[in-house]
Amino acid sequence: MDTDWEQVRSDFPVLQQVVNEESLVYLDNAATSQKPMTVLQSINQFYLHDNANVHRGIHTLAQRATEQYEAVRDQVRQFINATTANEIIFTKGTTDSLNLVASTYGQFIQAGDEIILTIMEHHSNLIAWQQLALQKHATLKYINLTKEQDLDLKDAAQKITDKTKIVAIAHASNVLGVVNPIKTITKLAHQHGAVVVCDGAQAVAHLPVDVQDLDVDFYAFSGHKMLAPTGIGVLYGKQALLKKMPPYQYGGEMISVVNQYDSTWAELPYKFEAGTPNIAGVIGLGKAIDYLNHIEMTNIWRHEQELVQYIFPKLLADPTLTIYGPPSVTKHTGVIAFNLHSLHPHDVATALDQDGVAVRAGHHCAQPLMNALDLKATVRMSLSFYNNWADLDNFLAALKDTKEFFNHELI
Ligand code: C6P
DSSP: OOOOHHHHHHTOGGGSOEETTEEOEEOBTTTOOOOOHHHHHHHHHIIIIIOOOSSSOOSHHHHHHHHHHHHHHHHHHHHHTOSOGGGEEEESSHHHHHHHHHHHGGGGOOTTOEEEEETTOOGGGTHHHHHHHHHHTOEEEEEOBOTTSSBOHHHHHHHOOTTEEEEEEESBOSSSOOBOOHHHHHHHHHHTTOEEEEEOTTTTTTSOOOHHHHTOSEEEEEGGGGTSOTTOEEEEEOHHHHHHSOOSSOSTTSEEEEOSSOEEEOOTTGGGOOSSOOHHHHHHHHHHHHHHHHHOHHHHHHHHHHHHHHHHHHHHTOTTEEEOSOSOGGGOOSEEEEEETTOOHHHHHHHHHHTTEEOEEEOTTOHHHHHHTTOSOEEEEEOOTTOOHHHHHHHHHHHHHHHHHHTOSOO
């Protein structure tokens, strides 16, 4: 497909602004993505014309709201190729989705069982399992990195055993920029009877995701990282597993019958959607999926890879920078974490911001990974398909300015 990427960029109003007297260069897409006009309009449209609660009313507005809400569930199903819309649970985001699985599927964990994580997990896919392991007297083990800072598959093969009940792994790292070999891990986990919980937060807006092909048991992601609003996310779960799991929260719409002293639960997916959901968020998510589908995910991945191929070798060749993650351009997503000489990452990010460049600095909610790399923090630039070559050149120029500003003999 021949995409007009400048036209695409013009669909994102927030990008058309000046920050600190420079054109905004938004390279903090791993933290959250910007939103195209169609998503913003859909939210307005909902509140201006259709606002009503879902699944409750029989009046026209309630029916319109319910139809739109349920249509998005099926859109999500298609987007990730789930078998049925019953496997799509709307949540607040990746964190909420992962906590849902840990709190409910986690009830099947017993003392002595093993839960396997990778050392690169975001806190969302780490603390929930750590706390479950503590409560259940289960054992937590981490798959380490290779010397190249990629996932160590030999270590994975040693650590995933018949004692393993859960393998929780990021599809793509929010620091190292690697895409993990989920199919390989899933095959290994299933050979040992374990389920795989995949954190798709950093993957779903960047590459095509097919949950049946990956054969993951659960897949979690956030709307706000894929052009939709904050406060909406998705948990995909295989139907057979979701059916046997207890509810996550109790309240309206997740019930079948409520008696004074006991209750029964609604069918999937409603068993996991207690209370009034984020209806406008779901509608925005639907428009975001329309937008991504229109460009096509394979095309998005290809374009982002072209941007990476332009910037990554330049950063790698700069002796003043330390780059984290595998030093191979073909192994990198648009997430590139680095440090500039011995400067504090917050200082670097502040200096870049003076040139209108938005990046993130810190531990990126991955403290165990930082410890494993013997680091406190890094700077991180992260791309989206709406970034252009000028953004990358402006980023390089801002990096040069930063070195001059700190006068560190870095140039
Ligand atoms: N990472 C980042 O700047 P929420 O906050 O629930 O939408 O997503 C949590 C999450 C889970 N897994 C991964 C791999 C993530 O990257 C994130 C969010 C952002 O890296 C904010 S900390």
